[in-house]
Amino acid sequence: MNNGYFITGTDTDAGKTWATIALMHYFKQQGKSVAGMKPVAAGCRLRCGQLQNDDALLMQQHASIPVDYRLINPYAYELPVSPHLAGRHDPVDMHAVLAGFKQLKALADIVLVEGAGGWYAPVNRQEDVSDLAKMLALPVIIVVAIRLGCINHAKLTYRAVQHSRLHCAGWIAACVDADMLMREETIQTIATALDTPLLGILPYLERADFHRLAEQLAGL
Numbered sequence: 001m002n003n004g005y006f007i008t009g010t011d012t013d014a015g016k017t018w019a020t021i022a023l024m025h026y027f028k029q030q031g032k033s034v035a036g037m038k039p040v041a042a043g044c045r046l047r048c049g050q051l052q053n054d055d056a057l058l059m060q061q062h063a064s065i066p067v068d069y070r071l072i073n074p075y076a077y078e079l080p081v082s083p084h085l086a087g088r089h090d091p092v093d094m095h096a097v098l099a100g101f102k103q104l105k106a107l108a109d110i111v112l113v114e115g116a117g118g119w120y121a122p123v124n125r126q127e128d129v130s131d132l133a134k135m136l137a138l139p140v141i142i143v144v145a146i147r148l149g150c151i152n153h154a155k156l157t158y159r160a161v162q163h164s165r166l167h168c169a170g171w172i173a174a175c176v177d178a179d180m181l182m183r184e185e186t187i188q189t190i191a192t193a194l195d196t197p198l199l200g201i202l203p204y205l206e207r208a209d210f211h212r213l214a215e216q217l218a219g220l
């Protein structure tokens with residue numbers, strides 16, 4: 001049994017956070033305690049005297065256990081730009097992230113770690129999301145935003161994860177575009193192209209309903 005997964009996506013705004021919260025509920029339904037981690041976030045807002053990010057707040061809210069905000073999101077940058085730019089005065093220290101991850105792992109059965117942007121998005125001047133996932137040595141779940149161009153993005157991301165020599169536990173189809181034509185056929189094309197299981201198709205929802213999304217997941 002894995003004690004965590006690294007959630008990456010085909011892009012920023014791919015549906016990673018919605019999929020991560022759905023996975024948290026999925027594991028909770030299996031009787032496991034779950035926590036989330038968003039180690040690096042840009043575009044954060046000042047709340048209660050600290051920079052905070054919506055993804056990390058959702059993870060805090062949906063965790064099985066109370067977790068201090070900074071443990072979930074140790075690097076919160078204000079500027080909504082790539083973390084290696086937003087964090088140029090306080091760059092991400094991978095060892096600090098690993099230490100935080102170990103603390104979280106001691107608190108919950110499963111820790112889900114969401115990357116920032118896509119697989120090769122820089123997190124500091126030397127390292128990118130793939131380095132972060134390698135350091136945490138977690139199996140990877142790829143969230144594919146089902147929209148025009150996604151077949152190419154899904155294949156590129158899958159190849160890149162393979163290149164990083166990390167195990168890919170599967171992929172999730174996130175239906176983020178209400179007007180997507182031939183959605184089922186597109187998902188089927190990706191399922192055939194990727195040699196990793198389709199863990200679920202998250203339907204397009206006007207408003208987040210994470211219990212409903214969790215019902216669509218299987219295979220972990």
Ligand SMILES: Nc1ncnc2c1ncn2[C@@H]1O[C@H](COP(=O)(O)OP(=O)(O)OP(=O)(O)O)[C@@H](O)[C@H]1O
Binds near residue numbers: 009019
């Ligand atoms: N199943 C869905 N149905 C409808 N809209 C969705 C769905 N999943 C995601 N979205 C929309 O896409 C937006 C981006 O989703 P999400 O925040 O999960 O992406 P992300 O990949 O985590 O983005 P980031 O790179 O900023 O972390 C959401 O705010 C929501 O509006």
Ligand SMILES: [Mg+2]
Binds near residue numbers: 016017018055114
């Ligand atoms: Mg997110």
